Amino acid sequence: MHQWSRAESTRSRVRGPAALFVVVTAGVLIGVLGIAPLRSQLVTLEAARTTAPVPADDPWSGVWDGAPAREVPLSVQNLVPPFGGGVVDGVVVRALFDDERIYLSLEWSDPAAEAEVNATEAFSDAAALQFPAIPGSTPPYTMGSEDEPVNIWQWKAVWQHDIDEGFATSATRYPDTYADVYPNADDPLFNPAGYVGNPLAQRTHASSVENLVAAGFGTLTSAAIQDVEGSGEWRDGTWRVVFGRPLQAAADGLAGFTPGSSTQVAFAVWDGGSGDRNGLKSIAQFIQLDVGPVVAPPPPEPPDDTVVAAPAGDTETEIPWVVIAVVLAALLPVLAMVIAASRAGRGSAR
Amino acid sequence: MASVYNWQLGREMTYRFDQAAPERQFVAIFNINRCIACQTCTMACKSTWTFSAGQEDMWWNNVETKPYGGYPQHWDVKTLELLERANPGGQTWGGAPAAEAPYGVYGGRTIFEAASLGQQAVGYLPSDEEWGSPNIHEDSPVAKAALSDGVSLPEHRTWFFYLQRICNHCAYPACLSACPRNAIYKRPEDGIVLIDQARCRGYRKCVEQCPYKKSMYRPDSRTSEKCIACYPRVEGSDPITEGRPMETRCMAVCPGQIRLQGLVEVAPDGTWVQAPDNPLYYLIREEPMAMPLYPQFGTSPNVYYIPPRWVPRQYLRQMFGPGVDDAVAAYERPSRRAQAVLQLFRVTQSIIFSFEVVEGPKVAEINVGGRPLEIFDDTVVGYGKDGEEVVRVNVREPQYERPAQYLNTI
Numbered sequence: 083m084h085q086w087s088r089a090e091s092t093r094s095r096v097r098g099p100a101a102l103f104v105v106v107t108a109g110v111l112i113g114v115l116g117i118a119p120l121r122s123q124l125v126t127l128e129a130a131r132t133t134a135p136v137p138a139d140d141p142w143s144g145v146w147d148g149a150p151a152r153e154v155p156l157s158v159q160n161l162v163p164p165f166g167g168g169v170v171d172g173v174v175v176r177a178l179f180d181d182e183r184i185y186l187s188l189e190w191s192d193p194a195a196e197a198e199v200n201a202t203e204a205f206s207d208a209a210a211l212q213f214p215a216i217p218g219s220t221p222p223y224t225m226g227s228e229d230e231p232v233n234i235w236q237w238k239a240v241w242q243h244d245i246d247e248g249f250a251t252s253a254t255r256y257p258d259t260y261a262d263v264y265p266n267a268d269d270p271l272f273n274p275a276g277y278v279g280n281p282l283a284q285r286t287h288a289s290s291v292e293n294l295v296a297a298g299f300g301t302l303t304s305a306a307i308q309d310v311e312g313s314g315e316w317r318d319g320t321w322r323v324v325f326g327r328p329l330q331a332a333a334d335g336l337a338g339f340t341p342g343s344s345t346q347v348a349f350a351v352w353d354g355g356s357g358d359r360n361g362l363k364s365i366a367q368f369i370q371l372d373v374g375p376v377v378a379p380p381p382p383e384p385p386d387d388t389v390v391a392a393p394a395g396d397t398e399t400e401i402p403w404v405v406i407a408v409v410l411a412a413l414l415p416v417l418a419m420v421i422a423a424s425r426a427g428r429g430s431a432r
Numbered sequence: 433m434a435s436v437y438n439w440q441l442g443r444e445m446t447y448r449f450d451q452a453a454p455e456r457q458f459v460a461i462f463n464i465n466r467c468i469a470c471q472t473c474t475m476a477c478k479s480t481w482t483f484s485a486g487q488e489d490m491w492w493n494n495v496e497t498k499p500y501g502g503y504p505q506h507w508d509v510k511t512l513e514l515l516e517r518a519n520p521g522g523q524t525w526g527g528a529p530a531a532e533a534p535y536g537v538y539g540g541r542t543i544f545e546a547a548s549l550g551q552q553a554v555g556y557l558p559s560d561e562e563w564g565s566p567n568i569h570e571d572s573p574v575a576k577a578a579l580s581d582g583v584s585l586p587e588h589r590t591w592f593f594y595l596q597r598i599c600n601h602c603a604y605p606a607c608l609s610a611c612p613r614n615a616i617y618k619r620p621e622d623g624i625v626l627i628d629q630a631r632c633r634g635y636r637k638c639v640e641q642c643p644y645k646k647s648m649y650r651p652d653s654r655t656s657e658k659c660i661a662c663y664p665r666v667e668g669s670d671p672i673t674e675g676r677p678m679e680t681r682c683m684a685v686c687p688g689q690i691r692l693q694g695l696v697e698v699a700p701d702g703t704w705v706q707a708p709d710n711p712l713y714y715l716i717r718e719e720p721m722a723m724p725l726y727p728q729f730g731t732s733p734n735v736y737y738i739p740p741r742w743v744p745r746q747y748l749r750q751m752f753g754p755g756v757d758d759a760v761a762a763y764e765r766p767s768r769r770a771q772a773v774l775q776l777f778r779v780t781q782s783i784i785f786s787f788e789v790v791e792g793p794k795v796a797e798i799n800v801g802g803r804p805l806e807i808f809d810d811t812v813v814g815y816g817k818d819g820e821e822v823v824r825v826n827v828r829e830p831q832y833e834r835p836a837q838y839l840n841t842i
């Protein structure tokens with residue numbers, strides 16, 4: 083059942099050629115210019131309005147079936163040590179909203195679900211969304227800056243596992259471990275991280291999604307308000323994760339969403355099986371997130387209608403001309419090579 | 433990347449952060465020659481700090497049998513191999529130990545310099561299996577000769593020795609530089625390196641990059657934990673010493689009396705402020721008799737070892753650098769002053785900040801390596817932070833002979 087309006091559905095069809103152009107452009111940028119992160123910039127994700135409830139505990143819910151999907155390519159994190167990630171090369175993103183809440187869904191393929199961290203070498207799968215914390219700001223996608231902080235929602239497979247199956251300790255992994263006695267076993271002091279309130283050390287979680295704020299590298303901090311709900315479920319090689327939160331920010335420093343306007347969202351995915359954690363992750367830059375059709379002001383039409391055939395108001399037409407120029411310039415040698423090759427081919431046939 | 437001065441190597445070295453030094457540095461000397469591997473230190477640490485769930489395989493203090501043992505297994509060989517792979521054939525020592533490079537001139541790369549782009553240091557994450565057998569190969573010797581041949585100095589052909597290991601509270605900690613969250617810090621007052629348990633998110637980059645493998649992951653708290661140098665004791669907040677800074681648990685319990693721990697004063701460039709009456713400074717910088725373990729790693733570790741004098745030098749040179757020959761010689765034929773200072777090991781719980789030797793009579797002349805060595809019954813007096821005397825011992829230990837009528841009595 084499609085819960086969004088016919089107009090939106092039409093819009094998503096009309097976007098076909100535009101999306102193709104975006105993919106081609108991105109491909110050229112990567113292949114010819116080697117500018118991988120730019121790819122994700124060219125995509126706009128529009129959240130579709132829904133009247134049906136979106137279950138935060140069911141990422142595979144049918145409510146997502148017809149939601150406009152965008153494929154966002156991911157790249158290795160090689161901006162700040164420790165470099166790493168890059169195993170997950172793309173994520174499919176979808177967004178819905180209603181009068182109260184916004185929902186985002188991420189989907190990526192991962193041959194194995196890793197949801198335990200109870201061994202030195204065990205790391206958890208995870209995925210995160212990042213938004214500007216100040217409405218209208220354009221923070222660096224590298225976890226924001228002091229002036230332009232970001233709000234991050236991180237879903238963790240291990241927290242999902244904690245919620246679904248209970249907190250896995252080292253004893254869960256090694257049930258035959260033996261100790262004569264654990265003195266003062268009930269004294270929280272002897273779990274210092276838990277004692278000082280480290281959210282990572284807590285045994286129970288209200289949500290598998292942690293709400294975080296950051297103002298640059300190394301500043302990631304759990305937010306005082308934990309109001310992001312969500313869940314993730316792995317099925318046959320694919321993770322699906324859903325995030326949900328009230329449109330309105332509960333406090334300053336947290337992302338807000340206004341129907342009819344845009345914000346930005348960036349993505350990261352961690353593959354625990356590859357040792358991903360922290361900066362070792364597959365990342366995408368900010369893309370535009372429209373909360374429903376954006377009403378004003380309409381972006382300029384591209385003058386050449388052979389490039390993009392999309393209706394006015396479709397923000398995907400906002401492809402900067404400089405990018406197009408660069409792409410065309412980059413394509414020239416390729417074209418020349420193709421022409422040369424075809425001529426050579428004809429020559430040899432002769 | 434910034435550059436710092438590593439006095440152990442006598443040269444500048446790349447490091448993530450700019451030059452900075454604590455006012456004082458936690459330093460310890462372990463006399464390998466005297467260790468009996470009783471593991472009292474290990475158990476003292478465990479029963480003080482790591483007795484809870486998720487810490488079963490966590491031994492902040494461990495004593496392993498070299499050359500085969502290791503906790504985690506092969507930690508040393510693996511890190512040496514990483515250096516070698518990054519810089520094949522380049523990990524060489526040259527030049528005689530001198531004032532500038534006290535352990536010899538290291539021509540290779542430190543773990544920081546060998547790191548690939550995007551990493552702070554070379555390193556690896558040991559597996560649970562490698563952590564799981566802390567005393568594997570206990571007492572297993574290298575047996576080059578039939579045991580019936582016996583052994584004799586200067587190098588035993590059948591040999592092993594015990595290596596006592598705690599966190600080195602390094603001057604340039606690899607764990608600290610590895611942490612992307614800056615959750616690890618080095619205290620300005622005593623150079624003790626701590627993981628902030630509120631900020632740690634269990635990424636284990638510190639576990640990966642500490643070359644000594646002394647940062648460990650605790651699955652039940654999902655954070656990394658490490659030796660905290662019994663900092664409440666070092667601060668003097670334990671009532672036993674009435675406010676005086678106090679040695680850590682592992683030092684204070686050692687029945688082999690192999691351990692001496694204290695604090696040395698550090699200059700802003702990381703070098704040690706001259707203090708020949710500080711027993712640690714004296715044995716490390718003046719003699720020098722105690723050596724840092726794998727100084728070539730570049731972290732400038734602060735646990736120093738008096739090398740075992742029976743072990744083939746080639747093995748020791750790999751561990752301590754070419755200066756090890758001089759250190760063994762200094763221990764074999766200790767100077768009059770060193771004979772006195774060596775008595776200060778494990779005789780008081782108070783940290784000894786300075787010492788004084790009161791000369792006594794010559795009591796013996798023994799033969800060491802074909803040459804006579806005079807022994808004097810000097811008295812060494814140790815002073816605490818407040819300048820108060822905390823201990824007084826003689827070179828010759830007092831002996832008591834039980835009178836004949838009390839034989840077989842209690």
Ligand code: SF4
Nearest residue numbers: 467470471473686688
């Ligand atoms: S307590 Fe002392 S003698 Fe015993 S194992 Fe530890 S360092 Fe060696």
Ligand code: SF4
Nearest residue numbers: 599600602606607642
């Ligand atoms: S020994 Fe390892 S854990 Fe300890 S300070 Fe040095 S690098 Fe850090």
